[in-house]
Amino acid sequence: MLKIVNTEWKLFLREPSMVVFAVLFPAILLSVLGAIPALRTPDPNFDNQRFIDAYMSSLVVVTLAFLGLNKLPTTVATYREKGVLRRFSTTPVHPARLLVAQVLVNVIAGVLSVVLLMVVGRVVFDIDLPHHPLGFVVTFLLGMLSLSAIGLLVAAWAPNARAAGGWATVVFMLVMFFGGVYLPRFLLPDFLNTIGEYLPPGVEALQDSWLGAAPDPVHLGVLALVTVAAGTVAAKSFRWE
Amino acid sequence: MAIIEVEDLVKTYDRKVAVDGVSFTVDEGEIFGILGPNGAGKTTTVECVEGLRSPDGGTIRVDGLDPRRDRAELRTRLGAQLQQSDLPDRIRVGEALDLYASFYRDPADWRELLARLGLADRAKTEYRKLSGGQKQRVSIALALIGKPKVAVLDELTTGLDPQARRDTWELVEQVRDTGVTVVLVTHFMEEAERLCDRIALIDAGKLVAVDSPAGLVSRVDGEQRVKFRPATPLDVTLLADLPEVTRVERHGPQLIVTGTGNLLHAVTSVLARNQIVAADLRIEQAGLDDAFIRLTGRKLSE
Numbered sequence: 001m002l003k004i005v006n007t008e009w010k011l012f013l014r015e016p017s018m019v020v021f022a023v024l025f026p027a028i029l030l031s032v033l034g035a036i037p038a039l040r041t042p043d044p045n046f047d048n049q050r051f052i053d054a055y056m057s058s059l060v061v062v063t064l065a066f067l068g069l070n071k072l073p074t075t076v077a078t079y080r081e082k083g084v085l086r087r088f089s090t091t092p093v094h095p096a097r098l099l100v101a102q103v104l105v106n107v108i109a110g111v112l113s114v115v116l117l118m119v120v121g122r123v124v125f126d127i128d129l130p131h132h133p134l135g136f137v138v139t140f141l142l143g144m145l146s147l148s149a150i151g152l153l154v155a156a157w158a159p160n161a162r163a164a165g166g167w168a169t170v171v172f173m174l175v176m177f178f179g180g181v182y183l184p185r186f187l188l189p190d191f192l193n194t195i196g197e198y199l200p201p202g203v204e205a206l207q208d209s210w211l212g213a214a215p216d217p218v219h220l221g222v223l224a225l226v227t228v229a230a231g232t233v234a235a236k237s238f239r240w241e
Numbered sequence: 242m243a244i245i246e247v248e249d250l251v252k253t254y255d256r257k258v259a260v261d262g263v264s265f266t267v268d269e270g271e272i273f274g275i276l277g278p279n280g281a282g283k284t285t286t287v288e289c290v291e292g293l294r295s296p297d298g299g300t301i302r303v304d305g306l307d308p309r310r311d312r313a314e315l316r317t318r319l320g321a322q323l324q325q326s327d328l329p330d331r332i333r334v335g336e337a338l339d340l341y342a343s344f345y346r347d348p349a350d351w352r353e354l355l356a357r358l359g360l361a362d363r364a365k366t367e368y369r370k371l372s373g374g375q376k377q378r379v380s381i382a383l384a385l386i387g388k389p390k391v392a393v394l395d396e397l398t399t400g401l402d403p404q405a406r407r408d409t410w411e412l413v414e415q416v417r418d419t420g421v422t423v424v425l426v427t428h429f430m431e432e433a434e435r436l437c438d439r440i441a442l443i444d445a446g447k448l449v450a451v452d453s454p455a456g457l458v459s460r461v462d463g464e465q466r467v468k469f470r471p472a473t474p475l476d477v478t479l480l481a482d483l484p485e486v487t488r489v490e491r492h493g494p495q496l497i498v499t500g501t502g503n504l505l506h507a508v509t510s511v512l513a514r515n516q517i518v519a520a521d522l523r524i525e526q527a528g529l530d531d532a533f534i535r536l537t538g539r540k541l542s543e
């Protein structure tokens with residue numbers, strides 16, 4: 001299993017666009033936004049926080065959404081289309097291991113990305129590290145797993161790699177929107193924010209654990225539920241060829 | 242001794258019967274061909290043998306194992322090269338072999354395997370940069386990495402140029418010489434004729450015949466044709482009166498003599514006696530193609 005993860009990790013590193021988007025992009029975006037003076041001045045409209053402080057959780061959403069809803073479904077659907085999964089099923093190792101390896105590679109890439117984001121935020125812009133580290137780690141992992149489960153569901157149902165890419169993009173856009181990536185969440189109407197709170201990958205729980213309090217167990221529960229439900233359906237309906 | 246036994250295999254997709262009561266046995270150490278036109282049910286048959294599909298009827302034994310029930314054990318004894326099965330674009334040949342080797346308890350030495358397949362200098366090459374023939378050789382390497390007793394090779398040379406095809410044939414013979422039983426799925430007559438010890442002819446889901454290539458050919462009448470251009474005019478009755486000759490046709494300067502038995506000897510004797518030089522002498526015998534047409538009533542379209 002370690003060897004599969006290791007191989008998949010090497011393959012990930014050989015795709016420059018994947019590495020840039022999944023690992024480097026959030027930190028780059030933070031640097032660009034942080035370069036604008038107005039966005040690093042405390043804003044009385046927003047509890048005297050700076051925009052960049054409040055935007056950190058949305059940057060984490062970027063990483064999670066890209067890995068779970070772009071990289072995962074397209075890679076898996078391509079592996080199926082090219083017969084990589086079928087070839088696995090002629091060996092003593094079940095092809096499901098390859099999917100698990102994909103998710104593990106995503107977790108590693110996601111951790112790298114978020115650590116980089118924290119370092120840049122802390123060193124360059126004096127942004128606090130998450131105040132509730134345990135809550136943040138739990139939310140991050142649940143957020144990742146829930147989006148991965150949805151990504152695998154897309155891969156399971158899409159007839160081919162192109163369709164998987166298309167469908168995943170729609171979900172990706174929605175998640176990014178509700179995660180406050182396109183428009184900061186304080187500009188979104190309340191009812192949209194409320195929806196976003198419960199949607200994977202749990203932007204509100206990320207925000208809570210970053211800015212002070214523990215994440216709301218209900219939010220985490222919803223993420224866990226989505227993971228189990230989407231994961232089960234994906235596993236039941238997955239086609240290996 | 243039989244290493245694969247297939248009896249009354251039936252497989253249906255939706256309502257279409259893909260394989261309809263096929264039975265055959267494969268002996269240990271032979272190259273066994275499964276030959277037939279596209280869509281005849283060849284791939285479905287071997288996929289049932291490989292345990293990738295469950296049959297709707299009949300029994301299969303591979304080295305004493307039931308491919309579905311004993312899947313896990315079968316995987317260690319049977320290597321499969323699948324039709325249209327790629328690797329990730331950017332994986333290096335050496336990495337792929339090393340990875341697949343790690344799936345088996347007692348794998349072959351992958352460096353040695355690569356050398357044997359003429360890929361020693363490609364270990365660090367990314368899969369996407371290989372030629373079609375090289376990709377097929379990697380595919381064979383992956384099928385052999387677990388030291389299987391049986392290797393199933395499906396449409397091995399489809400899409401390869403003639404040189405790569407011949408090289409691949411040599412490889413298959415080498416594989417057999419190391420003691421591996423080879424099941425070869427193909428729709429190329431020439432490939433089956435050249436490589437296989439025995440061939441199962443399959444058409445429209447049914448088994449038409451199982452025999453050696455020569456055995457299949459001998460089922461067709463032993464009719465032969467001798468074609469040549471006589472250098473000087475020749476009285477055709479001299480040929481037509483021979484007991485071996487059934488028909489003499491003239492096509493412009495060319496004579497076509499059809500007959501049986503030792504036709505060539507009879508014709509050339511007449512020519513020698515009359516001191517006639519024959520130019521462009523050619524002899525045509527029935528081949529697997531003719532056998533296929535005779536046995537199924539239609540051509541094996543290529």
